[in-house]
Amino acid sequence: MSAVNTETIDMLGGVSTNTIAGLLLKIGNMRTRAIRGVRPLNRDCCRFVGPAFTVRYVPVREDLTESASLASPTSHLAGTLDNLPRGCVMVFDMMRDETSGCVGDVLMSRMIVQGVAAVVCDGGMRDTSAIARMAIPVWCAATAPPPSARSLMAADVQTMIACGGVMVRPGDIVVGDEDGVAVIPAHLAEEVARKGVEQERVEAWIRRKVERGAKLAGLYPPREESQAACRAWVAAGSPEEG
Amino acid sequence: MSAVNTETIDMLGGVSTNTIAGLLLKIGNMRTRAIRGVRPLNRDCCRFVGPAFTVRYVPVREDLTESASLASPTSHLAGTLDNLPRGCVMVFDMMRDETSGCVGDVLMSRMIVQGVAAVVCDGGMRDTSAIARMAIPVWCAATAPPPSARSLMAADVQTMIACGGVMVRPGDIVVGDEDGVAVIPAHLAEEVARKGVEQERVEAWIRRKVERGAKLAGLYPPREESQAACRAWVAAGSPEEG
């Protein structure tokens, strides 16, 4: 379902969204790859990595409320939600509408059974008390009791969408941690993973030095010099006093 | 103080705001009955049901700051706040002003002594550290140190108000849980309570089936068929394998 291999996805699990956002700014000057305005329902269950499966909503037309129901016989979304690819991250474009809730506990249960990795939506979410206790990271902009049919209806799935100000294409790699959610274009995932793992190592080394009293000047943000010193330290077996 | 009887209020304690919002959408197409932009100070103490007691604020006129004080001799609000009906839900229309705080710990203590069921305001709240530890659900849009007289003054009590985009009339039934706050017109409370309890039962039955692997198609959202199957299962004594 995505051009990105499992090794890359596993590596990205060890890279923070901070590091990813910083790398995307350097690679191609990408300023708009962190989803804005969303937060995890449960901060203790907010980390995830996986390829995007996209769903797009538009404002409801009131005479279509019935068929706008997620599982109406005339809605193809129901069929879609029963056949999701294992490991995908569901990304919902709700146009930042916080007045209704996208997914409730029944749909979330069905997603978990199918192995969905996480859910991200830039609008509201329902049944959040039950969902926050489930073993799946869920990110949203608000909690909202009304069903999505209150204000929205699904327009299509697996197209290019906007979510929290970020363009998301099916198969883009979506990563979440305590700071937020970042979206990596599929063709850049391998480069970001490789450089990201290296950068995490260098920054941990720097932070350790700073905690022991080192000044920032010449050390951080890391230029070539810092990186070389870190590599040398690793090559020397990461001595305690390094 | 409200036309709604105690049995109905008790039943509504077992119905989620999700279910209520969904039912009100079906009954009379009510799209605007969930208060927006508020959250509980303490998620472990956020559930409540009760009839609304309304207070309306307007922007302060600076030369009236003194008499705008909640307990000024020239303010009738003080008398009001000493004589609240047991079990009521205080609903404050602050016009979504988050720059000042509506109620502090002293007023909240007085409300608790009088048996107030909960406080909902679409603006700020003060003394939130102390209040979050009290045994009363408090919903607000923000925490804010300044007293309400910084920007607001009370206009009247027990009139029709707006709170978080919802019209609230004295005696309307207000319900809160982890997802949010819903407002039920008094004359619909009994119907919503009755249908709500039934719907909760059906959805729990569906969720149990979905968690065991059932597909959504034909099952959820529940049409007549699902509801009948659920009733049959209950009639059969709720067998474990149902």
Added chain:
Amino acid sequence: MSAVNTETIDMLGGVSTNTIAGLLLKIGNMRTRAIRGVRPLNRDCCRFVGPAFTVRYVPVREDLTESASLASPTSHLAGTLDNLPRGCVMVFDMMRDETSGCVGDVLMSRMIVQGVAAVVCDGGMRDTSAIARMAIPVWCAATAPPPSARSLMAADVQTMIACGGVMVRPGDIVVGDEDGVAVIPAHLAEEVARKGVEQERVEAWIRRKVERGAKLAGLYPPREESQAACRAWVAAGSPEEG
């Protein structure tokens, strides 16, 4: 670094931001001294008092991204961040931009080593998972993975700034607790501290009476009468039944 002495700063540690905001409304009609739109990363580590050290950002110019880096050789901010006065509160004017993060874990570690008392910014913050576990109060408007160079660059330090709608001057006393962050003009700090401690005592006495059933009328908000009664009670040795 500030005209305010240590005794006053210590006294302010026992005065709530509520009390401070109320006093500043009475003294000089100051309505705009509580920073708006910020919240603590960790509610269990949110209290602080100290003189402001100010940093001002402006929107980045994309061709200056490199030198806008906090620690670029052409940025004087790096030198600044290595030489901060012990006990200061870092206040960042990010123009309420929530799309990037002001400070990450490395800079925060350096601040802690130098004895910074707290960090307040009206924009985003990075590495919040790591920072929330550090022993320093951090207030911000959002979490955001991208580095500040995504959208901002430092303009100057220790000038008059705006933070969350409040004018802050270097040396103003900044106080935080669960309700929010208040800013006291340096020349008023002593008066606010003295009156604040007295007011906290009176309000605690009133709350105790209200919890035992006293009405608000004539008691709260405290006029001269309540204050005198409280003083008498204190003078009498604070008897249990007072």
Added chain:
Amino acid sequence: MSAVNTETIDMLGGVSTNTIAGLLLKIGNMRTRAIRGVRPLNRDCCRFVGPAFTVRYVPVREDLTESASLASPTSHLAGTLDNLPRGCVMVFDMMRDETSGCVGDVLMSRMIVQGVAAVVCDGGMRDTSAIARMAIPVWCAATAPPPSARSLMAADVQTMIACGGVMVRPGDIVVGDEDGVAVIPAHLAEEVARKGVEQERVEAWIRRKVERGAKLAGLYPPREESQAACRAWVAAGSPEEG
């Protein structure tokens, strides 16, 4: 209908909203007396003065749409709109809802017949093409085709309301010109009118001097010195070279 006499109202017709806002800031530190977010439908017909007649809206409850109609038999607003006091300024509190229109051409025609001086609302307005050609100043936040019953219903008339962030009481004097709309508490109208006329004279004199090359220093904003010089010039018969 208002405690303010006709002479005062006539004098205020010659005082700009700028001058009024400046005077109210000096008298009682009133910072919130200019209605925000409204503009005239026709800039060539935007000036007016008169006492406020207030109407308050709340969000509609969908099952009341029919009776929420301005002229429903169950709405007392219809009777009200047929019996308005000559010279009044209609001020509508629409809670800044721009999604529907408050008044259309038929109601406006009825108001004109009754001698209404102007209409101010902080929401939308309908039939604006027709209304902009009528001889009545109309201020609103937006044009909007839907009827007010789309989202609002009248709550009451002639109570204390909020309009564009300003508290308005029945009988307050409302003044409009190209810059905006100011609201003067009734008991201050006479003082504002008297000082305002004087200030307009001084500022015209200063502007004339500045246009001829005078520096601002010592001249503007006018302190006692400038005012005395202006009075002397008037007493001298306003000579051309003065």
Added chain:
Amino acid sequence: MSAVNTETIDMLGGVSTNTIAGLLLKIGNMRTRAIRGVRPLNRDCCRFVGPAFTVRYVPVREDLTESASLASPTSHLAGTLDNLPRGCVMVFDMMRDETSGCVGDVLMSRMIVQGVAAVVCDGGMRDTSAIARMAIPVWCAATAPPPSARSLMAADVQTMIACGGVMVRPGDIVVGDEDGVAVIPAHLAEEVARKGVEQERVEAWIRRKVERGAKLAGLYPPREESQAACRAWVAAGSPEEG
């Protein structure tokens, strides 16, 4: 290109957006059919009727800026914009992004050559000085110098979109006048046209009576009685004194 015939479209040219919005509220309770936040570049050239041709934008990905260009060889939008159906109304979903401009004078010239009836977008527009002088109604949310590639890229054409809070489907009938822009579902266009023409006639008759001094009570809003009286008056040859 639309299921709606030319006669209906012609009739709708004589019905105001007010009347349309009111009728859609009655038919199917449609509250969200007036596009919000847009205004005409030229109020003297703002009226139009026609079937929608939809274009959807998403946030740009910076490494795709080149191919996001409206006329890039890799963009199919260029081909689309050279082959537009005569009489259509171009409706652009820009997600309310006002920071860049959707269409400039060259593209607008090409649209005019092809007989496009109007352009509506919920974001910015470029070259507005030149475009405001062209003989085509153009509605937008803002003027903005930067090209759309600054922040947006086209996602697809002729799908279901959102524009200013309204769901628009290809072929829906879009109508504009001084008050705003309304969107009529294609299958309702004939009913709205027929009832709309009748309602315009009744309201003109009522307004004429009100201007001559009639009270609103019993006359407006028009119930069955008013409508019958109007029909009788028309049948009687519309006598001057009627």
Added chain:
Amino acid sequence: MSAVNTETIDMLGGVSTNTIAGLLLKIGNMRTRAIRGVRPLNRDCCRFVGPAFTVRYVPVREDLTESASLASPTSHLAGTLDNLPRGCVMVFDMMRDETSGCVGDVLMSRMIVQGVAAVVCDGGMRDTSAIARMAIPVWCAATAPPPSARSLMAADVQTMIACGGVMVRPGDIVVGDEDGVAVIPAHLAEEVARKGVEQERVEAWIRRKVERGAKLAGLYPPREESQAACRAWVAAGSPEEG
């Protein structure tokens, strides 16, 4: 006062803000160089070019209202406003505060006497009726009767500021036309002027061809081919049929 010579400034007078914004996107990927949220008081007097003279405001501290007055003896701004460089564009950073007015008719008269080229502020403006008739382009976000001292005070002049989301440095070249206001970094002004004049010529040639029926494909946006064809046409003496 600016490193940019008069010839460049004159050339920029013939380049639209559209063209400038497009060029800055290509040169250095500058996405944030068009001031947002401002409009001209008079669309017939909105064009200008000149180097920026910057003024920065912060929120007022209420006890400083008196000295915050633009011309207070303790304010250095008065001296500044009497000594402005001929030809400069005054750019005010009001932090997008629309609740008060930056400049009134007296200050504007003084600026005109000194040869100021234009005024741009991202907040409110006073005396707009008088100012709109003066021969100076004035751009602002709103009209507002209250004086700036209502909510703001000057912090400093000729520093790096933000205006409508754009970083502006003293001496940057600011250009305005019907579409908006663009800010060119001083060191790029010559390149933008030169390329801009060329691009205006090519686009006018393309628009002429499109108006006569040419398709966009291969012609627009202009690639190398179109530009060469245009140059050839100019070299051939701009024949009517070209």
